[in-house]
Amino acid sequence: EGRVEVYHDGKWGTICDDQWDDRDAEVVCRQLGLSGTPKALSWAHYGQGSGPILLDEVQCSGNELSLDQCKKSDWGQQNCDHIEDAGVSCDPFTGTDVQLCQSDAAEGTVRLAGGRSPGEGRVEVYYNGDWGTVCDDGWTDLGAQVVCRQL
Numbered sequence: 001e002g003r004v005e006v007y008h009d010g011k012w013g014t015i016c017d018d019q020w021d022d023r024d025a026e027v028v029c030r031q032l033g034l035s036g037t038p039k040a041l042s043w044a045h046y047g048q049g050s051g052p053i054l055l056d057e058v059q060c061s062g063n064e065l066s067l068d069q070c071k072k073s074d075w076g077q078q079n080c081d082h083i084e085d086a087g088v089s090c091d092p093f094t095g096t097d098v099q100l101c102q103s104d105a106a107e108g109t110v111r112l113a114g115g116r117s118p119g120e121g122r123v124e125v126y127y128n129g130d131w132g133t134v135c136d137d138g139w140t141d142l143g144a145q146v147v148c149r150q151l
Helices: 022-031 141-150
Strands: 005-008 011-015 039-041 053-055 087-089 110-114 121-127 130-133
Touching: 005 053, 022 039, 022 087, 110 141
Parallel strands: 011 053
Antiparallel strands: 005 011, 039 087, 110 121, 121 130
16 A cells, blocks of 8 residues: 555656546556555545656546556646645455454465554464464565465
């Protein structure tokens, strides 16, 4: 989750929240490889960015693979201030009432603990009736990607 920034023509910039909705958030989450319940946030919910505002009037159908495929204003054409920076939450736990109880956990189930949000934290694995941590020896982005897919 956070303020959405895009890279275009050698610069990072923000997106104006005009027309910003959950269908746009769905495309952002998909483009980032994140699953969960996409939620669009407006009015610089995650703080105001700096630099250029690169996109405005983004109107995705929700099926696009990237923001670039969505209907939108031309790059750099906007009428906004950073107080209107768009944000997104791709929280895998939003909108679900399912909670994993320790007794319901299957061998090899993973969870994240101790993070500031449900999408981050210490990796724990359920094995032989107990939750344990994962040692970081040899831990790489590939391991993190597997955990994120499993979650």
